[in-house]
Amino acid sequence: MRETRREFLAAAAGAALVLAGCGGSSRSDGAQVTLDFWNGFTGGDGPQMLALVQAVEKEHPEIRVRMVTARWEDFYTKLPAAVASGEGPDVALMHVDQIPTNAAHRTIMPLDDLVRDLDLQEDDFAAPVWRAGAVDGRRYGVPLDMHPIGLYANQQVLSEAGLDPESLPTTRDEYESALEELKGKGVQGHWVTPFFFTGGHQFMSLLWQFGGDLTDPEATRATWNSDAGVEALEWMRSLIAKGYSPRNVGQDADSIAFKNGQNAFIWNGAWAIGDYGSTEGLEWTLAPLPKIGSVAAAWSNSHNFTVMRQPTPDPQRLEAVKVLIDGVTRSPAWAEAGQIPARRSARESEAFRKLEAQSALARQVPDLRFAAAAPGLSDVRESTLDIAVAQAINGSRPVREALDDSARRANELLALNREKYGT
C-alpha cells in the first residue's frame, strides 16, 4: 500500500517537472482539471477566498475550482463521511488542531512528497505553525494563515478615561493600572467570559505565559492543572473580584460590549478584525497581548491546506492541487480577511505591511502557541478543560479543584483515544 503510493507520488513529481517546463500557459494536451475545494468560510471571508482561487484560475487556465463552503461545525462531520464514501473533495482547508483526528481517520493524506516538490520548508513559514501541521513526523497540512488572539482596545473609551489610546499596556502592572484607572471612571475594562470564546482562549494564552502547557509533548497526559494553570485562572478571577469585569458575562456579550463602548479591552481573535472594522463609529486598535506571566505567549489556530484520500488517486488532479496550494498560500491578499499569512514571503510583503491591525498581531508570531498534535485532543479539551474554566470563572468551584478534576477526566479520555486510534 505504502509502496504504491510512493510510486504514484513519484510519478506525480515527474509530471510536475514536465509542467514546469511548459511554462504553464499553454499545455500540449489542453486537458482541463476541475478541482473540488471545501472550506468553512461562510462569512465575509468566503468571497475573499473565492477571489484568491479565481486569481489562481486566471494564471492557470487549465485548472478550474469548485469551491464549497459549510459551517465549520458541519464541515468536520461532513468531510470524513464524504471522503469515506468516495465523494470527498480533492483539497480542503481545516484548522490545524483538527488535522491529527482527520489523519487518524485516513481522511487526509501525508503531504511529505508534495511539500518536497514545492520545496516548502519550515523557514518559509513560521516555526510554530509549520510544526503544528505534522503528526508523528509526517506532514499533513500546509499552513495558510495564523489567527491568534490579541489585545483590542477601544480608543475612545481609553481617551475618555484619560489613558493614552496610542500606547497600550504591555505588562501586567501597566494592564492592571489601566484597568484600575478605568474602574475609577466607572468603566469595567476587561470582561471575563466563562465561554471558550473568549475565556478559553484567554486561559490557554495565560497558561503558556505563566510557563505551563496543556499537555505533555506526546499529548498523553493533561498538564493544565499545574501551578501555572492555577495562576492563570486565579488572575482571570481576580479581574472579576476587583470589579474590572462584571460577573456572569454571556457568550459574545464581551465583544458586543466592546463595540458599544461599554468596556475598553478585549482579548479576541484575529477573526474580529473584520467585525470591528465594519462597526460604524468604533475607533479601535490592536496590539500583542500584554505579558501577564513570565513569558510572552498567545493562543493561535491556523487554517491548513489538506489533501483528501481518493479511491483512485489521479496524478493530474494532484498536480493541480499543488498549483492551487502554492498559489493561494503565496498571496498576501488573504490577510485582508483578518488573517496573518503563514508564508513568510506573504507576511514580509509590502501589501501586508499596509494592513495595520494584522501587522500589529503579526508582531507576536514568534510567541504563538498551538496545541500538541494528537487525535481527538481538541474534543477532549472541550469536554474537560473548557468546563473547568467555566466553573472557575463562575466561582462555582475552587480553581485547583476544577483543574485537577478536569485533568483527571481528560487523562482517562486520552487513554481511551490512544486505545481507539492505536497511537
Next chain:
Amino acid sequence: MKRATPWLFLAPYLLLFSAFVAAPVLYGLWMSLHNWDQFLPEKPFIGLENYANLFTPGSAKAGPFWDAMLATGIFTLFSVPLLVVLPLGVALLLNRRFKGRAVFRAIYFAPYVLGVVVVSMVFRFVLDPNIGALNHLLGTTTPWTTALPWAWVSLIGMTVWWTLGFNAVIYLAGLQDIDRSLYDAAAVDGAGRWQQFWNVTLPSLRPVTVFVVTVTILASANLFGQSYLMTQGAPEERTRSAIMFIAEEGFQDFNLGSAAAMSYVLAMFLMALSAGVFFFFRKRGAA
C-alpha cells in the same frame, strides 16, 4: 391468497417501518456493543463495556452523561406540568364567545410557527445578563442565561411561550368535540360552572390529555435546540441536555458505539415514563 391479504395491506407501512425504524434500532444495538468510530476500519467488539462505562461512578463518560440526563430530567419535570395546565386554561378562555376570538387564537398560536433558531436567538439577546433588553428595562443584573437557576427559568419560560399554542389548539379541538347535551344535562341537575368543568369537561378531555401529556414529555425529553442555541449548555454544561451530549459523543468525538449505548439508556427511561403515563390515565379511567 387469503392468508396473504392482511400482509398485503400491511406491506406499505411494514416496509417503511422495517427500513426506517426497526432496522436502525437493531443496527444501533449492534453498534452499542462495539468501540465504533465510523471512520476507522477497525470497530472492535467490546460487549457491554459502553454500558458498563455509563454505570461506573466517577468515570469520564458516566459523569457528564448523568449530568446531561439530570438536565433533561429537570427541564421535563418543570416544563411538562406547565405545558399541560396552562394551555388548558388558554383553551378554555379561547373556547368562550367574545369579540376578537379568532385574533386571540392566532396570537397564542403564533410563536409556535417560529423555528427554534429564531426563538432561541431572540431570547438569547433579550435575556443576556449584561447587554440584554430585559435587564435594561427592569434595571436589574439577573444572570438569565449564565447562572442557575435562572438559565432553567429562561429555558422553561421560553419553551412554554413558544409551544403553549400547539397544546392549546389540541385542547381547543377536544373542547369543541364535547357533546353540548352533557352540559345541558349537568345544568338541569343543578351543576355549577366548576362542577361542570370537573365532571364533564375534564373526563371528556381524557384522551386528548393523554395525547398532550405523552407528546409533551417526549418533546421535553428531546430538549436540544433551546439549550444548544440560547445557553450553549451554560453555565458549565449544566443545561447541556442528554440529546446534546449524545450528539457530541457520536458526531463530534466520533464515538458512535458509546453514543448508541447512551441513546438506549435514554430510550429506556422514556419508554418507562410513557408506560407510566398510560397506566396512570387508564387506572383513573377504570375507577
